Amino acid sequence: MKLFEFEAKNIFQKYGIPTPKGKVVTTPKDAESAAKEIGKPVVLKSQILVAGRGKAGGIKPASNPEEAYQIASKMLGSLIKGLRVESLLVEEKLDIVDEYYASVTVDRSARSYVVLASTEGGVDIEEVAEKSPEKIVRLNVDPLYGFAEFHARKIVKKLGFGGKDLRTFSNIIYSLYKITMDYDAELVESNPLVKISDGSFVAADARIIINDDALFRHKEFSERAFLEYGEREAEARRHGLSYVDLTGNIGCLVNGAGLAMATMDLIKTFGGEPANFLDIGGGARAEIIKEGVKILLSKPDVKVVLVNILGGITRCDEVARGILEALRETGVKRPLIVRLVGTREEEGRKILEDAGINVFKDVEEAVREAVKTVRG
Amino acid sequence: MGIIVGKDTRVVVQGITGREGSFHTELMLKYGTKIVAGTSPAKGGTTIQGIPVYDTVEEAVQKEKANTSIIFVPAAFAKDAILEALDAGIKTIVVITEGIPVKDTIECIAKAKMENATIIGPNTPGIINPNEKVKVGIMPNHMFSLGIIGIASRSGTLTYEVAWEISKIGFGQSTCLGLGGDPVTGLNFVEVLEMFKDDKETRAVVLIGEIGGNAEELAAKYVEEVKYPKPVVAYVAGRTAPPGKRMGHAGAIIMGRVGTAQTKIEAFKAAGVSVAETPFDIAKILKEKLKG
Structure with a gap:
């Protein structure tokens, strides 16, 4: 969950980092x-x-x-x-003398947090990493030992600072790490962190992204957890579905994130454009499937709905019932292409076929049909 | 043979009394997995499907010689469960639980490394070795068959699709495991490739990657550097995924310029890894590679 700049700055202040x-x-x-x-x-x-x-x-x-x-x-x-x-x-408006960069984030391949700092602030840090990696100092945090104040000084020293600046800058970096831990953040960043004419340091910008999976222990944010999402994405999330809006016209509902992405890619391979990503997760009941289909039908761009289910924990009959309920409730008539295999496949297939919906066994065939249908 | 799990695997199910835990215990037993114990604090002394339930993992290790754990407990309690298994001396821990805070995962993996233990997951469908009839996971039993292909994947249902195709062409799997859909996981592609390299039963390796992070790029680099002795076929999901959006899995997100499908596919191709255009091409490529 992303925090607004002003929220991040309020937290920075609480940890003694000056902000404008x-x-x-x-x-x-x-x-x-x-x-x-x-x-x-x-x-x-x-x-x-x-x-x-x-x-x-x-x-x-x-x-x-x-x-x-x-x-x-x-x-x-x-x-x-x-x-x-x-x-x-x-x-x-600050009277800026110099711009720096400092952040704490998750290093996925090292499986640890990493603290980054640079004298090149106010620019895209990835560009700095590409063009002049020597200008970025990075330190991976030992997960069982943690990050101490001396680590922060080590980083700032390597950046070439001494005297009062060394102390000020390293205190800020140490605070960024503390914020990361206390708020379960996956990113805490100041870019730029600036030095102003009186010699003091100020966080001109502040970014905090909280790890979504840790929100259960940060109840203070529960009210605003969906703010960063569009209407349909927020609605999906309220039902425990993950949904992302895309720009095409083939709506898709799939069980499993990997399979959902693969389905989108297949649509593209066969010359179509996916309207969205929607993963119903494992073991979804008819009620949830219904909500998922309704979200797709609520999007005017969606010309055809493609359902791709490989039932393991997910039961095909639940999926079939959910689809029919959504159609009944919304009364929307749009072509529906369903691929169903796995647990309770026969029951699911029968429910849909009795309602006049064609059921496919093969994914590629189903996707081809969806692409053909939108082309008309 | 196969990797990580085999006929000596003795499983303790942590969270055996929960809905998922008890359901999958039954399916694992049906598959042939030796489940020797379950744990559920304060429910010790009871049994579930004939399996003794203990209050602690320590008892499961002492009384039933459990050496592998599968964890179904809710995310908020997962860190405690993993640390408990490590403390009891368990060396292979399969974490099915989804939604564990990344801070907890990082800490658990560091601790596991210290104890020389392996964590599979979190947010994994688990691991299956069809040749030795061992499944420590939640994948549908009938999609896997005896065989020679090693599979490592970052996803669930997509892996089942691919495994099934491989079953249908008669190759089957030596071991199939899910690394997990989270940004930080106990095992990565390189570590699994290393294990498959030395496994006599594995004749070829399939990697199912997706957007986010650089695990695929590192795998490509490894294959090239060690001149990997077995055919490697890769698929990367998420070519149509927009940057900055999480595609379901906590780990499937393009951050800035890092983690696009394109860079991963290019890295694989440059390393001589065959890249499948669709998941269904994987089986076709394997047939070609293992011809004769």
Whole structure:
């Protein structure tokens, strides 16, 4: 789960990491008074849960409160990278001397957390990693020993810092690690972390992504867990389904994430375009299948629905019943192509065939049929 | 032969009294797995399907000589269950549980390494060795058959599809295991390739990868570096997956430029690994490779 920048900055402050003076607003009027309060040029930053806002026009400077009002009225309610801007963070414009990078994330292949820092801040860190990897210092954390303050100093020393800066920078890095542990984060990042004219360090940007699987022990976020998803994705998640919107017109419902991706790929191979990813998981009951089919039917772009089930724990008769209930409840008439094999295959097939729905045994055949159907 | 599990495998089911635990205990028994004990705190002394239930894994090890564990307990208690198995001296732990916090997984794997134990998963369908009739997992029994193909996969149902195709052409499987759908797992492709390399029964290896992370790229590099002595066929799911979105599995996400299907497919091809365009081409490629 991604946190908004202002939420991440509140957490940073709690851990002693300085952030710019600022305020979250939802109206141009409040943006104006926030700018007045700050009393110097400001930056208006759209609070949306996506990276790369800056390039997409989601961050704009304003030199006075009136300008802040003007810009806020344009930004609020606009779409940036497909997401509606509902709030802005109005922040003091910093007098930046230098920009750095610091983060803690999960190193999948090393099976540990990794702490990264660089003197190249404010740019795409992956680009730095490609072009000048020597400018990034990385340290894998021993999972059974942890990350100590001296580790942070070691990193900052390697970056070439000394004196007061060494202490300040390493304290910040140590705090980022503590946040990662305390909040079960999979990413805690400041890019850029800046040095300003008075010599102090400030986290100009802050990103925190909480590990979804750990949300059960962070109840404070339960209210806002679906904010980063679109309407259909959030609806699917409420029913325990994983769903991702895509741009094609063949809706698909599959059991298993790998098989669901493979089905999407097959659609593409045979010349079609998948409208979505939808994994119903293992052992789904008719009720859940029904919700899944309803979500697909709610999407106007979907011209044909393709169901691909390889029943292990999932029972084909449950799937068949769920499909029929969804059709009955919505009354939507769209071509339906079903591939069913595995547990209770015969029962499932009979239920669907009695309702006039063609059932396939072979995946490739079913996908070809779906592609043919949308082409008309 | 085969890898990790075999005729000496004696299984304790952690969470045997739960819905999934008891259901799959029955299916594993049907397959031929030697399940010697189950655990469920405070339910020690009872039996389930003739299997004695203990309060602790330690008792299951002492009284029934369990050496392998399969874990069905809910995510919030999984770390405790894994650490308990390690503490009791279990050397192979299959973690079926989905949704374990990555912090817990990282800690458990580090601890397992210290104890020289192997964790399969989390979020895995488990491991099956058809030749020795051992299944420590949840895969449908009838899709697997005696044979010579080693399979390592990051997914569940997709693996069953592929295994089934391989069964239908008569090759069967030496061992098939799921690495797990999580970003951090106890085993990766390279480690499994190493094991299959030395397994006499395995004549070819199938890798079923997906988007996210760089496990496939590392596998490709390994195959090239050691001049892998057996044919390797790979499939990568998720060519149509958009970046930044989790495709069901916690581990299936393209982050920035890392983890796309394209880079994985290219890495495999460059290493001389045959890449199947669709999961159903895998069996065809194997036939070609093992001809004669």
